Amino acid sequence: MTKHIFVTGGVVSSLGKGLTSAALGLILERRGLKVSVQKLDPYINVDPGTMSPFQHGEVYVTDDGAETDLDLGHYERFTNAKLTKESNYTTGKIYQSVIRKERRGDYLGRTVQVIPHITDAIKEAIHAGVSDEDVDVAITEIGGTVGDIESLPFLEAIRQFALELPAEDVLFVHITLLPFLRASGEMKTKPTQQSVGKLREIGIQPDILICRTEQPMTEDMARKISLFCNVRRKAVIEERDVENTIYEVPVELVRKNLDRIVAAHLHLPSDEPTDLSDWEAMIQRFMAADKECEIAVVGKYIELHDAYKSIYESLDHAGIANGAKVKLRKVGAESLCDQGTQLLEGIDGLLVPGGFGERGLEGKINAIQWARENGIPFFGICLGMQCAVIEVARNLMGLEEAHTLEHTPHTPDPVIHLMESQEEVSDKGGTMRLGAYACRLAEGSRARELYGRAEISERHRHRFEVNNDYRERLTRAGLTLSGTNPELDLVEIVELRDHPFFIGVQFHPEFKSSPLHPHPIFRGFVAAAVAHSASRGAASRPREESRV
Ligand code: GLN
Numbered sequence: 001m002t003k004h005i006f007v008t009g010g011v012v013s014s015l016g017k018g019l020t021s022a023a024l025g026l027i028l029e030r031r032g033l034k035v036s037v038q039k040l041d042p043y044i045n046v047d048p049g050t051m052s053p054f055q056h057g058e059v060y061v062t063d064d065g066a067e068t069d070l071d072l073g074h075y076e077r078f079t080n081a082k083l084t085k086e087s088n089y090t091t092g093k094i095y096q097s098v099i100r101k102e103r104r105g106d107y108l109g110r111t112v113q114v115i116p117h118i119t120d121a122i123k124e125a126i127h128a129g130v131s132d133e134d135v136d137v138a139i140t141e142i143g144g145t146v147g148d149i150e151s152l153p154f155l156e157a158i159r160q161f162a163l164e165l166p167a168e169d170v171l172f173v174h175i176t177l178l179p180f181l182r183a184s185g186e187m188k189t190k191p192t193q194q195s196v197g198k199l200r201e202i203g204i205q206p207d208i209l210i211c212r213t214e215q216p217m218t219e220d221m222a223r224k225i226s227l228f229c230n231v232r233r234k235a236v237i238e239e240r241d242v243e244n245t246i247y248e249v250p251v252e253l254v255r256k257n258l259d260r261i262v263a264a265h266l267h268l269p270s271d272e273p274t275d276l277s278d279w280e281a282m283i284q285r286f287m288a289a290d291k292e293c294e295i296a297v298v299g300k301y302i303e304l305h306d307a308y309k310s311i312y313e314s315l316d317h318a319g320i321a322n323g324a325k326v327k328l329r330k331v332g333a334e335s336l337c338d339q340g341t342q343l344l345e346g347i348d349g350l351l352v353p354g355g356f357g358e359r360g361l362e363g364k365i366n367a368i369q370w371a372r373e374n375g376i377p378f379f380g381i382c383l384g385m386q387c388a389v390i391e392v393a394r395n396l397m398g399l400e401e402a403h404t405l406e407h408t409p410h411t412p413d414p415v416i417h418l419m420e421s422q423e424e425v426s427d428k429g430g431t432m433r434l435g436a437y438a439c440r441l442a443e444g445s446r447a448r449e450l451y452g453r454a455e456i457s458e459r460h461r462h463r464f465e466v467n468n469d470y471r472e473r474l475t476r477a478g479l480t481l482s483g484t485n486p487e488l489d490l491v492e493i494v495e496l497r498d499h500p501f502f503i504g505v506q507f508h509p510e511f512k513s514s515p516l517h518p519h520p521i522f523r524g525f526v527a528a529a530v531a532h533s534a535s536r537g538a539a540s541r542p543r544e545e546s547r548v
Contacts, residue, residue, distance in 0.1 A: 010195025018071025022078035038129030057306030065435025122157035174206035293529035302330035310510035317518035318526035333360025349529030352384030377501035377528035385504030445482030458507035466491035501528035
């Protein structure tokens with residue numbers, strides 16, 4: 001029988017519920033259990049695929065091609081949970097399924113209502129989120145904040161869900177904030193009390209309270225919270241902001257006994273200790289890193305860290321693998337159009353991530369030309385790879401007007417064009433080339449050397465691709481087409497040989513990197529950037545992140 005943990009949040013959003021859920025998953029795995037992790041999002045979009053990154057942050061893609069919330073990235077980086085289309089449901093997706101049934105006549109004769117029809121569909125979604133029969137613990141995070149109107153059906157559904165299971169098979173974890181009032185020098189428990197009050201009104205009594213705080217929670221406060229919120233003292237847990245890396249969160253939670261409290265409540269085997277030794281060793285390596293490099297990420301959404309979350313995480317993982325601190329220089333693609341490549345002076349590597357639309361495109365192409373001509377390590381992802389192909393076509397093949405059809409539908413040289421399967425597509429949601437596809441790597445290529453394998457699988461999210469009509473000419477111009485899709489014969493990886501590091505990939509490697517298993521291309525890219533930094537004797541440069 002699978003046991004269930006529900007994670008809710010109160011007081012404010014952005015408390016790190018996703019991170020805490022992921023950390024909890026890791027902790028349980030390190031006690032020898034099999035977990036699945038799922039997110040329920042109360043907004044009405046069917047999935048976040050059609051939302052601007054400014055609204056929602058990055059769209060995370062699973063192997064089976066679901067466009068999902070970025071918290072699923074945390075789940076995959078921390079745990080081995082198998083994530084699929086069933087791992088992320090929104091209000092829109094739930095209503096879509098209920099309305100489809102209504103139209104089909106499945107409810108013939110009945111009035112379709114939030115209770116029981118929507119709540120039943122949510123309960124089915126929770127069951128569907130349990131990836132395999134032998135999952136010991138399924139963690140379900142409820143997005144949003146308790147008290148939001150749109151969260152109500154989800155909270156009602158988990159209340160009902162709990163009723164249908166033995167008490168020791170369900171655990172409610174509520175994450176709240178203990179704000180610190182500078183003026184009075186005090187931390188306040190009232191918002192936590194009110195948030196738990198809201199939950200109890202709905203009929204949910206949290207079993208564990210995780211209190212996010214900047215300052216230490218005193219024993220007095222913990223007792224007060226326990227008393228007012230009806231939660232045992234030992235289950236009121238402090239989760240203080242970590243100092244160095246988010247990967248410290250699970251270690252801190254174990255230090256606060258979260259593992260034992262969960263195990264006791266769910267009647268899980270309790271004699272096994274939580275073995276986080278490899279995780280702690282990874283944190284040690286992160287702390288001990290004594291090399292450094294500075295990498296410019298040139299994108300449209302650099303103001304919002306979450307817009308490129310998995311990319312930044314993957315760079316950190318690669319830093320750990322190389323014993324280096326990776327300093328980020330976040331450069332707006334549009335400022336590159338206005339101010340030119342001087343914004344890139346002094347960097348050790350250029351990363352151009354994925355994106356959509358035309359804004360800032362020329363800035364990205366100029367940046368890539370600059371990196372190519374100056375021997376600066378370059379890594380292009382999806383749109384970044386497409387820009388690299390345009391750059392090579394324009395400047396090495398002499399096709400001055402080469403472009404992508406996404407941007408210039410009438411270019412004489414559409415080196416990037418629409419995939420055939422996309423030509424008739426009119427809906428925007430869920431219709432791109434999505435999810436995992438195989439890719440064959442060319443013998444003797446850098447990609448093959450980095451992966452150490454001849455065939456790989458990587459995740460995709462795009463409509464456009466390299467135009468095969470230009471393959472021969474691109475190759476003659478010096479571009480190695482080092483990765484191709486064996487079934488569809490699409491170009492997946494391009495690289496330049498006579499360059500310290502110049503690789504573009506049509507897929508999204510950032511979705512498959514984790515701190516214990518850094519992605520091979522990120523690892524190679526950061527290694528090249530570290531070598532570049534060392535060759536310039538860069539040890540004395542400052543370390544903070546900068547934004548241009
Ligand atoms: N806009 C490009 C396409 O659809 C690239 C997509 C991406 O970078 N994810 O092909």
